[in-house]
Amino acid sequence: MTVGQAVVEYLSRQYTVDQIGTVEYRERLIPGTFGIFGHGNVAGVGQALKQYQLLDPAIMPYYQGRNEQAQVHQAVGYARHTRRRQTFAISTSIGPGSSNLLTGAALATTNRLPVLLLPSDTFATRVADPVLQQLEQPYAYDLTVNDAFRPLSKFFDRVSRPEQMFSAFHHGLRVLTDPAETGAVTISLPQDVQAEAFDVPEEFLAEREWRIRRPDADDGDIRRAAAAIRSAKRPLIIAGGGVLYAFANDELALFAEATGIPVGTTQAGVGVLPWDHKLSLGAIGSTGTTAANAIAADADLIIGIGTRYEDFTTASRTAFQNPDVQFININITPLDAYKHGTSLPIVADARKALVKLSAALGGYRAGADLEELVTAEKERWNATVDHAFDTRFTPLPSQNEIIGAANRAMAAQDVVVCAAGSLPGDLHKMWRVRDPFGYHVEYAYSCMGYEIPGGLGVKRAALAEAAAGGPARDVVVMVGDGSYLMMHTELVTAVAERIKLIVVLIQNHGYASIGALSESLGSQRFGTAYRTLSQDQHSFDDGAKPSIDLALNAQSLGVRVLRINPGEDVIGDLEEAILAAKAAPEKGGPILIHIESDPLLDAPSSESWWDVPVAQVSGLESTQHASATYTEHKTRQRKLLG
Incomplete structure (x- = not known):
């Protein structure tokens, strides 16, 4: 052969x-x-x-x-x-x-x-x-x-x-x-x-x-970790994707409930606990909730489980301000287990390590004051998200409203998919996940163009899961026009195979995320808007919007398109469109829902930071102000040798 x-x-x-x-x-x-x-x-x-x-x-x-x-x-x-x-x-x-x-x-x-x-x-x-x-x-x-x-x-x-x-x-x-x-x-x-x-x-x-190798934790490592937890006053768990890959979410819930230690989640870790679990602080870090970041700031012990500690997770090493903070890192990968110079690495499968750690801690429970603080911070953040979801902007809605509408219209077992732009950060902090498989945001590489083909891969897996007796899941891709234009061609693949992939295309005529970042760094949203070229200054900043119809583009590929027109009922219309797409036949092919948004309406602040260097000298006054702010934030950055 x-x-x-x-x-x-x-x-x-x-x-x-x-x-x-x-x-x-x-x-x-x-x-x-x-x-x-x-x-x-x-x-x-x-x-x-x-x-x-x-x-x-x-x-x-x-x-x-x-x-x-x-x-x-x-x-x-x-x-x-x-x-x-x-x-x-x-x-x-x-x-x-x-x-x-x-x-x-x-x-x-x-x-x-x-x-x-x-x-x-x-x-x-x-x-x-x-x-x-x-x-x-x-x-x-x-x-x-x-x-x-x-x-x-x-x-x-x-x-x-x-x-x-x-x-x-x-x-x-x-x-x-x-x-x-x-x-x-x-x-x-x-x-x-x-x-x-x-x-x-x-x-x-x-x-x-x-x-699949799932190594157990060393008994000596578990003893040392248990001793550190017992002596901590403000412990915090950071749960990453490794918890989900180890099928350890149930074990994590038992561990948190037994010890009273709250849980913050990375992008890959969303879903380890339902959003309304009493010890779930939600997202942590630069795109985190104020609840998780408030608890992280004072934490004296971080128990990282299955996380690689990306700079968004640590808010570029400013999230943890307690001078005595220590790290217990449970990870199957030694590279991640030893991060931040920890003296308490546990190289093991997350689930097996949690089982052993629970047994070693016996009747340990964190102080009642921590639980009270967690409850108060959760209430504050939940009210913030409620307000963001319900504040009406017409005729163009905010991205917050669009996320809220999708969250309400989707079933608990459905999967939201995203990867790049402002959407991942907004989803991380605001998406109310109810199922361990319900959140799929590719953020390690945050690759523009991943959303539609990645979502198609998720849908293939979901169909195989349902055929084996699992739940029926709709997969909803949320994508901005910038990422859509990078790799929308896989819609043709979905058409050819008659796969029902639901795509919510948010058109904001540019790059909202980098536009906001550019503005915060004093670069005045340079090059981030989709505009026609102004020849006198060779600028794309102030020209007219190009006459591009992305809904018509998708329709030309054989996709069923639902247009949401601007106006007072735009959010209600969006919810109805998502419900209609969910009700469509499973073998009916992809459905795209087109909606415009206002890119200048921001999501609620995470009260956190992300390190992106600012020009140290500049003739722009906006850059000078941004540089001063950057220098101030840098004073809070730590080496985090735990």
Whole structure:
């Protein structure tokens, strides 16, 4: 058989096995393959996919896409919703087909989410050299475009001989299924090697199970952590995505309720507790709630669980102002467990560590004054969000109102998807999550264009979940016009497969998030509005709005479009439109709801900060004022050696 045929058959027989408590789960690791074909893979992996499709379509289902980067985003969305138990493979041609994967690879690795990339490469034999789309470097002739994947992947290999595929795929899938190491796994396949025939051992093509490692916590580490918690007066838990990937949300709720320790959440951690849980402070950090940030400021012990402590989480190291603050970091990845110089790292599965820590703490409970403070701060923030959701601005609504309408119209089990712009920050602090799977915001890479293909990946996973007896989930993508224009083409994929993906497109004629940031930094929203070019100053700041109809654009792609017209009833109309979209047939294809908003109406303040340097000298008075404010904030920044 050829290398391409061996790859497809091998991937069809790989399974993940995961054990949560006493329950064991066995699922296909690679349920399908995406591919856009050109010279490089059309006669290799492409031929193999066609051959097996004719034999039995279930062996390795093939999925189309309109952009290679978007195919990675679909795989990542699927992987996150399946809690890293499953992902897709992506096959590309050489040259631009391969390099289109690079942004997706960076996103997957940054988010610690598995995806298998199979970019084609130039001839291993160099029999035709150079070939179309080959990169040539005079100082290193063995370099190809695919070498760009090395710093973006958690594992990289090139199969220059058929026999090399055995170790390449064995070690690649080892990394893919390792929760401490996972990310983009890239195996480069030269186009001549893909089509080459060789004898494949039966052992390579046999079914194989990859057990997801969930290491237990060291007893000594648990004892030291328990002692630190017992001596703390103001402990606080920061829960990240690792809690959800470890299926530890129930264990976290039990731990918080037993100890009285409140919980703040990172972007990836939203959903670990329902928003109205008495100990849930909601989002923490630069895009956090005032409740979480108020408790964080005085906390003397931070218990980080499954978080990588991004600068938004720590408010660029200004969130924790107690001079004696310490960190207990529970993480399956040593890199994250040792952050902030902690002397109390626990390298372990989040769920198993919480079970042990609960037992070690016995009857410990934080002081009643902390619980009273948490209640008061939650009430203050909830009133703030109620006001933001209900304050009416006409004819153009605020983004706050739009988020509130979507939150009310969606069912508890539905999933909101977002990635970039002002929406992720506003969703983080205001979205009232009611289900562990209900919030999907890609914010580790915050990649513009992720929303629609990522949402499509989530929807694929949700459909598979429902087919296996799980809840029926609608997936609602919330996206601004800036991100929509980056990668709306995957709507065509949803049309072709008749997948009901609901997209709420918020048109604010520019980049609202960076516009607000630019203004706060004294740069006067430069280059962040969509305007026609004013030739006299070569400026895009003050011209007329271009006559662009994005609703008509979506309609031209075959999408059903619901327009929300400005006016007094705009928010009620939006809620009705979302409900109508939810009621549409599951196989009816994507639905886009178009609404305009006012980009100058901000969300409630998090009473926090994010470090973005300001020009130290400037002829602009606005920049001078911003620089003075920046210098003041920098005085609160700490090294946080815990």
